[in-house]
Amino acid sequence: MVVLGIESSCDDSAAAVLRDGRLAASVVSSQDAVHGPYGGVVPELASRHHVRNLLPVIDAALARAGVAVGQVDAVAVTCGPGLVGSLLVGLTLAKGIAQRRRLPLVGVNHLEGHLLAVNLERPAGDPLPFPFLGLIVSGGHTGLYLARGAGDYACLGRTRDDAVGEAFDKAAKLLGLGYPGGPVIDRLARDGDPKAIRFPRATLKRARFDFSFSGFKTALREYLGQHPTSAEALPDVAASLQEALVDMLVDTTTEALATTGVERLVVSGGVAANRRLRTRMGAAAAALGVEVFFPRPAFCTDNAAMIALAGAPRLAAGAHDGLDLGADADLAFGSRWSP
Ligand code: KG4
Ligand code: ZN
Secondary structure, three states: OEEEEEEOOOOEEEEEEEEOOEEEEEEEEEOHHHHHHHOOOOHHHHHHHHHHHHHHHHHHHHHHHOOOHHHOOEEEEEEEOOOHHHHHHHHHHHHHHHHHHOOOEEEEEHHHHHHHHHHHHOOOOOOOOOOEEEEEEOOOOEEEEEEEEOOEEEEEEEEOOOOHHHHHHHHHHHOOOOOOHHHHHHHHHOOOOOOOOOOOOOOOOOOOOOEOOHHHHHHHHHHHHHOOOOOOOHHHHHHHHHHHHHHHHHHHHHHHHHHHOOOEEEEEOHHHHOHHHHHHHHHHHHHOOOEEEOOOHHHHOOOOHHHHHHHHHHHHOOOOEOOOOOOOOOOOOOEEOOO
């Protein structure tokens, strides 16, 4: 079975081809240069660029896979959550292809894609065994999910305000470092002292697996107001703010691992590329005897391979969505979990 995956939930236009469960091609067109001057994603610009980019990206994925559009058996497309204008571009294109070619179409939850992206690293037919815990950390999402079985997911907690990637991006903007901010802070932090400045770590007593990054942002703004940052001080500031964000992610995830008792952890989303997070989470998981998986950066950030992969089992089972499938900016993922 040849599945065409399409993803356009935020600012990346992406298409991928999955042949019999194996990735044949994955193409992503980034809009970083478009949104860079604004220090964050501008939704209207994102949808306009999807309109321009998505069709050539699909063509490129098919060409790279050596597949003609007539050989595609099914289409999997992100239907939420995300920016509604962006989602609509991919969804409308997917519906057009499905209708014209009389192909089955499934809508995929973007977060299920991130959670299952780890299986792109594994041979077809050998997915990561359930149950596992998934920490999704990107510019749009921050949440902890328990994957109990195929299609059986529970949400342990998520951010109450900003996503952690957004916190990195806003910090970089305050420091005048450009967009996206995470990679720059990651790089600067290598030469800094993570203990130089103590930024606050939010703990939410009543919803202990939820995250909050707005207090951190306020504290950072206040600090920078009082301590104009010289170029020499930048590495210490970067290392210290990164440490605060990493601490919040590691502490909450460790507690969730201890509470659920699962033995496998997947960390996915753009922020999973962060070196300090990888080191610290790796050590924390090892101390608990938990095996941790970080998909390679190209599978951590938004891509359509993970969407095709997540949709393929449903398509193989003969399930599909109608052409009335809608884009849902706030599409829920997973039942609410309680211990
Ligand atoms: O998954 P992604 O490409 O797109 C979204 O769905 O948002 O994630 C992008 C986010 C940005 O906020 C970016 O600053 C962050 O991931 N990021 C990083 C690193 N690389 C990307 N954050 C911290 N450290 C990194 N090395
Ligand atoms: Zn994402």
